[in-house]
Amino acid sequence: MTLCWRCLLTQREVEEAVLGRIRPQAAEQEEILAIAREIIDAVNASGIAEGMLVGSVARGTWVQGDRDLDIFMLYDPDLTKEELEERGLALARSIATRFGDTWREKYAEHPYINATIRGFDVDLVPCYRVASGAEIRSAVDRTPFHTRYIRERIAPLVDDVLLLKQFAKAGGVYGSDQMTEGFAGYLCELLVLHYRGFLPLLRAAARWKPGLFIDIEGHAAKTFDEPMVVVDPVDPKRNVAASVSLSQMFAFVELCRGYLDAPSDRFFFRPAGEFFTQETFAALVADRGTYLYAVTFATPPFIPDVVVPQLRRSLEGVRALLERSGFPVNRAEEAMGEERCMLLFELFAEQMPAVVRHVGPPVWSRENAEKFAVMWRQRKHFCGPYIENDRYVVEIERKYTRAAALLASPELLGVGLGKHVKQAMEKEWKVLEGEECWSPVFAPFFTAFLQKESPMARVLRNGK
Amino acid sequence: MTLCWRCLLTQREVEEAVLGRIRPQAAEQEEILAIAREIIDAVNASGIAEGMLVGSVARGTWVQGDRDLDIFMLYDPDLTKEELEERGLALARSIATRFGDTWREKYAEHPYINATIRGFDVDLVPCYRVASGAEIRSAVDRTPFHTRYIRERIAPLVDDVLLLKQFAKAGGVYGSDQMTEGFAGYLCELLVLHYRGFLPLLRAAARWKPGLFIDIEGHAAKTFDEPMVVVDPVDPKRNVAASVSLSQMFAFVELCRGYLDAPSDRFFFRPAGEFFTQETFAALVADRGTYLYAVTFATPPFIPDVVVPQLRRSLEGVRALLERSGFPVNRAEEAMGEERCMLLFELFAEQMPAVVRHVGPPVWSRENAEKFAVMWRQRKHFCGPYIENDRYVVEIERKYTRAAALLASPELLGVGLGKHVKQAMEKEWKVLEGEECWSPVFAPFFTAFLQKESPMARVLRNGK
Structure with missing residues (x-):
């Protein structure tokens, strides 16, 4: 009898093997941080904005092979939105032109520049430098606070975050975009922080129900009606899990149960799909x-x-x-x-058959009822008007x-x-x-x- | 130009013509009352029950050609139900045998005898002689009270009742049986009493709405939730219109409006139907x-x-x-x-196509959910289980x-x-x-x- 090699691995061994494939390598790490440093220096050199590395690279929670780099350009909050957009885009364009192979303007809540720089996919995003996550003027202003919050706490749990992100990606539940309706990277980080690790999170999630409420800072400043609530530690009025659909919440729950029952790297790497002819x-x-x-x-x-x-x-x-x-x-x-x-x-x-019921007004609404009855007696119809409870009904020709x-x-x-x-x-x-x-x-x-x-x-x- | 003779008649002329056809004739009246008298005498002669003529003949509100005669046999309320049934049926049988051509036992709430006597359809119904309509022991005990109530009041409105009954019959809304779900004879009489005539009733009914409430004696002793309520003058807890369906209530409303707009004997006499081959x-x-x-x-x-x-x-x-x-x-x-x-x-x-959706348990109900998923993965199915909101759904073969x-x-x-x-x-x-x-x-x-x-x-x- 031969056992599948997968069955011989313990859950710890599975995770070690996965981490070996997804932890960024030293050379990769140096390369990406060097690029970030150069761009940030260029932003700072402009004298009008402060450059900041955000996203998973900044938090040390990016997965090997990720080519995404997010650089924010923080501006004085006294600028108008128009000024911010104009100056921010001008600076971002000049940096993209200087460093990038190609670039284009993109638009979320505000415009930003997406550039390809030495094979990396770099977003250059202008935002306001506000005093707290609750005072933001646009969604992007919150990002620097997220980065700081996670960076200060995540160090002992980086491997757990990497495992969770890879697990969620392979499971099809990673990403807070409208198409996915799943778990954002920041949400993954918060869940790992809250439950103190990948495995404790999975064990808890196996028992999740709609109405889940997590408030790490204990500062929720409104009631939320989504089925899954994770209050943003930097903004007490925001639910970080607002974009998670009920279906995706329970897709994750199902995966957690499946993995706990039978750990395997199949939960982290998804074979390329074969599509029907x-x-x-x-x-x-x-x-x-x-x-x-x-x-x-x-x-x-x-x-x-x-x-x-x-x-x-x-x-x-x-x-x-x-x-x-x-x-x-x-x-x-x-x-x-x-x-x-x-x-x-x-x-x-x-x-569908030719005939269709058409329910008219109540007979006691005399004027409407008489108008209806007179009209349908004159028009082509199958039968009626007849009285059903207190309403006229007529059976007429279906339009389509x-x-x-x-x-x-x-x-x-x-x-x-x-x-x-x-x-x-x-x-x-x-x-x-x-x-x-x-x-x-x-x-x-x-x-x-x-x-x-x-x-x-x-x-x-x-x-x- | 020739006008239809119908159009030349006024509403009053229509009604007079109708009454000419439906008022019982003197000979008919004498004949039916004579038969009733003979049967009642026979009941009284038994010494154990009191005979009473009830129904429309007793109230003088029967329509020409009606061959229905209702004779009640009132017994001492001290008898048990079994004694009443036994003695009542024995007496009724002996009378039916003596006067009738044929007879048979029938059963409503209690058994009674239905006999054919000189071409009339005679019901011989045993009941209790109770003190008031509210103290009845069976629905039939109420009938003598109805008869007395109407007989004492209806004389000036007999023609109106005849018109209403004929109008309701031709309109298909006469009868409180389960098939018709319409207006009982007693209800017709009460409506004529309440509105003081056929025409005033029709004018009021043209504006009826669900929630109609009529309480002639002003003594309602409960709340009724039927759409049409006419509190029984002899029993404050009974709605005489309880059997009227919403559809039949508004069928009557519609007929009233139609008649008021264009009076015609077509509302009183319905041609024999022609049926589809x-x-x-x-x-x-x-x-x-x-x-x-x-x-x-x-x-x-x-x-x-x-x-x-x-x-x-x-x-x-x-x-x-x-x-x-x-x-x-x-x-x-x-x-x-x-x-x-x-x-x-x-x-x-x-x-219908082979495939059908089958919605399973919520995923958060872990044990049920896992049982469902395991079961359907093993059985033949089209696709799934998949997760929709918080539930498993599987697409399976439609049984029929x-x-x-x-x-x-x-x-x-x-x-x-x-x-x-x-x-x-x-x-x-x-x-x-x-x-x-x-x-x-x-x-x-x-x-x-x-x-x-x-x-x-x-x-x-x-x-x-």
């Missing part, structure tokens, strides 16, 4: 017996954190339109591609008997799409059916859609 | 594009007031089963035939992909059928589809189903 896709859809429809349109020219929430709102709007038009939806998901966005709907029916026709109709523009999605769809959208929904660029999306599973199910499948 | 039925269903399914079984051997509520409960139970199994229902109705009962469902789909198969399955016996319906269905039931649902005996039912309309719509259609 169009043939497999078509065969799986045929098995399910459902009807797939994709609504696609040009991707609005904004970052995912702007577009993705709009896609989700649009998805729910179209889903509600489908359901109130009689088409029951099994599942709906959105995807944001480089060129096209997709709203995908899996329906239980592609066609085919889901495809409904999705191609102007009704779609009236369902509360987000602003940029609506702008894109006002130009054009396409409705694709069944197999024709598929395209290579969306293969990973369709694979995840048809193979939808919890992170633990994926770990188990990959382990086979 | 199987061909018309099939063509109309095809137009609607829906899927009809009938569940039929042997009619339980009980009166409609017992069976019909069970049919309604069964109908709602099966409707809920269909909907939670993925089959959306447009309309469902029940019918009680002499031999077979029918639950009829009009569906928007006959078939065809509505017909679901309706033929034992699941039907588990949906809270009424007792007697369940007993009948435990022996057998049939599932019919589409055109094969039709049979001549149910032709009126199918016609009403496909031509479903408010009473006013019917009046207008008949007037064409």
Whole structure:
């Protein structure tokens, strides 16, 4: 009998082996800090801003191979926002031009510069130098406080943070962006601080319930209604876990339980996915017996954190339109591609009968009731008006008997799409059916859609 | 230009003409009262009970051609229920045998005798002679009080009552039985008394709303939650309108408005219905594009007031089963035939895809969640378990992909059928589809189903 090598390793050995692969190496460390030093010197030399290294590099919690460097440029808070943006961008541009291979302007709450400098992905971000995390004028002003808070405390727990970040990344729950709705790096650091280590955190998380409340500094200054609350140690009114969705909170919980039951490096390294071909896709859809429809349109020219929430709102709007038009939806998901966005709907029916009930006013609302009855007696209808409880009901011709026709109709523009999605769809959208929904660029999306599973199910499948 | 003769009549002329056709004639009156007198004398002659003429004949509010005669036999309230039933039935049987052509025992809350005597349909009902309507021991004990109450007051309004009864009959809202859920004769009399006439009642009813409250004696002794409340003048805890459904209340409201707008004898006499043939039925269903399914079984051997509520409960139970199994229902109705009962469902789909979502326990309920996940990873499933919010969801094979198969399955016996319906269905039931649902005996039912309309719509259609 042979045992898998994985089964022979203890949990401690698993973690040591993982750390060996993810701890930054000395040369890497020197290189990245040297670059940071040069840029900060350049910012300071300008005489108008103070350079500060922030992010995981500053906190010593970055993972081997990470190429992200965040340099903040702290300005006098007496400047107006316009002055800050203008001067900050001018300085950032001059630094990016001097050091960078390429650079471009990006936009979050405020504009900043993203440059590629000797193979590193460097963000140059202007912000205000405020007195405390509670006095910030823009979200980025808080970052220097986060950096200081963690830097002063994290030293004995750096390995634990590295393990947690790698664990969360491989589990698909790392990142507070709108697409992921998971755990930010700063949140990982706070959790490790709070529970005093990777393993104690996992043991606690295995028992998490909605309503989790962690307040390290014991200074919460409002009530939070998110299911997971971690009060920001530098801002008593902020929940660091606000972006964690309930689904991702429990995806993490499930992974923690799975790892504690059977520790393995599979929880830290995720094999490259294999995606369904169009043939497999078509065969799986045929098995399910459902009807797939994709609504696609040009991707609005904004970052995912702007577009993705709009896609989700649009998805729910179209889903509600489908359901109130009689088409029951099994599942709906959105995807944001480089060129096209997709709203995908899996329906239980592609066609609905001609007849549909239309509920009118209460009979006791005499004027409305009589208007309704007179109108429908004159128009084409199947039967009625009849009285059901205290209301008139009439059975009339359904406007859209085919889901495809409904999705191609102007009704779609009236369902509360987000602003940029609506702008894109006002130009054009396409409705694709069944197999024709598929395209290579969306293969990973369709694979995840048809193979939808919890992170633990994926770990188990990959382990086979 | 020629005007329809109807349009030339005033409302008063319409009513006079109607009264001419519905007022009992002198000969008829003499005949019915003579029979009543003979039977009452026989009851009194027994020395153990007092005979009393009740019902509309006693109150002088019966309509020409009515052949119903109600004779109550009042017994000493010291008798036990068993003694009352035994002695009452014995006396009733002997009278029925002496006067009647045929007779049979019937059963409401208590047994009574229904006899055919010289062409009249005579009920001989034993009851207690109690001191007031509030002290009754069985519902029938109240009837003598109703009779006295109305007899003492109704004389000036007899024509109005006759008009109202005829109006309600033709409108399909007369009768407090479970099938009709409409206006009892006694309720009609009280409404005419309260509003002081047929026309004032109609004018008031045109403005009725749910929450109508009428308490002629101003003695209500409880709060009622039905939408229409008429407190019984002889029992302050009883709502005479309790059996009126919201739909029938507003059917009456609609008819009142229609009559006030355009008085006509069409509101008092309803032409014999014409029923759809199987061909018309099939063509109309095809137009609607829906899927009809009938569940039929042997009619339980009980009166409609017992069976019909069970049919309604069964109908709602099966409707809920269909909907939670993925089959959306447009309309469902029940019918009680002499031999077979029918639950009829009009569906928007006959078939559903193989896949169905199955929502599991919350992930934070660790033991249940792990049991669920382990179980479904081993069983055949399409995808999952995945995490949605805080719950596991798995997509599995739908048990019944065809509505017909679901309706033929034992699941039907588990949906809270009424007792007697369940007993009948435990022996057998049939599932019919589409055109094969039709049979001549149910032709009126199918016609009403496909031509479903408010009473006013019917009046207008008949007037064409």
